[in-house]
Amino acid sequence: MLILRGARRSLFTASFPRLTGSRRIPIPQKPPPFPVVESCPSPTCACRPVPPMPEGLDIDRKQNLNGTMASYGEQIMIATGKDDWKSKIEDEEDAHFQRKLKELLGRKGELCDPFHNSSITNVSFPAASSSPDTASAYLFPSFRYIPSIPLAGDGVKNFLRGFVKPKKLHPLNLEILDEDQQQIMVRDESLQQQFEGVREVDEIMVLICGHGGRDARCGIYGPLLRDEFEEKLQAKGIPLRPQPDLQEHHEGMSASVGLISHIGGHKYAGNVIIYIPRILREAGHPLAGKGIWYGRVDPEHVEGIVDATIVQGKVIKDMFRGGIEDNDARSVIRL
CATH class of the missing domain: 3.40.30.10 (Glutaredoxin)
Known part of the structure; x- marks a missing residue:
């Protein structure tokens, strides 16, 4: 079922058949949006073969x-060339990009939007450059790869505003934000021109x-x-x-x-x-x-x-x- 805004009532009624006298009239379910x-x-x-799991860390099979799954508007997948990381990825010594992202998108961040969550994850793919001044990232489900994101100045902020922010704001954001704030929180695709080598995944x-x-x-x-x-x-x-x-x-x-x-x-x-x-x-x-x-x-x-x-x-x-x-x-x- 595709859960859309305002569909909570229909989800509830679809889960519990309507009672009419002694008859139970089932409400038809929507077919899945794919095979x-x-x-x-x-x-x-x-x-x-799968090795035994550590004691106390069983797999939930029930x-x-x-x-x-977690709800998100965009998954920002940061190329690191590593197979594993510290428990908090921003604690890695070279996690400059991760820390800037969390600073801007975190709870008190300038670009925080509770209605458009961004999932920040690392990936083992190598970055396009080994320079500590740039980062490489994949975006899903936008299916974009941005090989060179400058970390200095407004580079990270412009990346988020150009590629990650929503194209349309949630109605509640339209009610609580003034016009200047709305312009910052909505995607500005003209900023994409600042980034070279962007490709479709x-x-x-x-x-x-x-x-x-x-x-x-x-x-x-x-x-x-x-x-x-x-x-x-x-x-x-x-x-x-x-x-x-x-x-x-x-x-x-x-x-x-x-x-x-x-x-x-x-x-x-x-x-x-x-x-x-x-x-x-x-x-x-x-x-x-x-x-x-x-x-x-x-x-x-x-x-x-x-x-x-x-x-x-x-x-x-x-x-x-x-x-x-x-x-x-x-x-x-x-x-």
């Missing part, structure tokens, strides 16, 4: 995963939480699932991009697989986000332009995810934590 399969197809070949992105510095379960699952996804993607004939920061041309699908920092739900490890690029709309891919969150992913599920979700565009219901789509509403998708 769905109930469970992951079984593997056809051997998979990597809770319904639907709706357990046209490859499939498989992002696995591998943040062992935050939780050992993700630290165990992350590298294990990365190897499994890379193997199964190539076995399916989907080439990997050895340098995701570079623009490359591939006929059909290509993919990048990376480890990311904390996204919530360690107890649901392995946690995987799959972004299907907008360009695949031309091929009729049902999930093009969407991000799909999965939990409780084991190596034995990877082949099925590659085939069902990445190739066929079907969401696996019993692993689905939620999703997001490239639209102005940035509404969380639930089943």
Whole structure:
């Protein structure tokens, strides 16, 4: 179900049948906004074994995963070239960009908008430059890559205002902010001209939480699932991009697989986000332009995810934590 603003009442009534006398009249549910399969197809070949989890850090195999993803308007994914980070990514010695982002977008920050949350995560992909004066970032579900973001002056602020802020403000913001504040809080796409080398992300992105510095379960699952996804993607004939920061041309699908920092739900490890690029709309891919969150992913599920979700565009219901789509509403998708 696609949860939209003002739809809370319909969600409630859809969950509890209306009573009329002694008759129960069910209210029909909306069909899912994409094809769905109930469970992951079984593997056809051997998979990597999962080591035992540390004592007291079991995987939650009982809770319904639907709706357990965090709501966000944009995921800012910072290229670090590292596979793991400190518990708080802004505590890394070279986390200048992360600290500036949190300063501007945090609770008392100049660009804080409670109606358009920005998720700030690290990714293992290398930055375009090793210079400490610039940063590289991916944006989802905008499907943009910005290779060079200056950290000095208003560089980070202009990046946020040009690429990350919403195109339209929430109605409550229109009521409480004056006109000058509204102009700062809404996207100004003219600022994008200050940034060179910006490209559309046209490859499939498989992002696995591998943040062992935050939780050992993700630290165990992350590298294990990365190897499994890379193997199964190539076995399916989907080439990997050895340098995701570079623009490359591939006929059909290509993919990048990376480890990311904390996204919530360690107890649901392995946690995987799959972004299907907008360009695949031309091929009729049902999930093009969407991000799909999965939990409780084991190596034995990877082949099925590659085939069902990445190739066929079907969401696996019993692993689905939620999703997001490239639209102005940035509404969380639930089943």
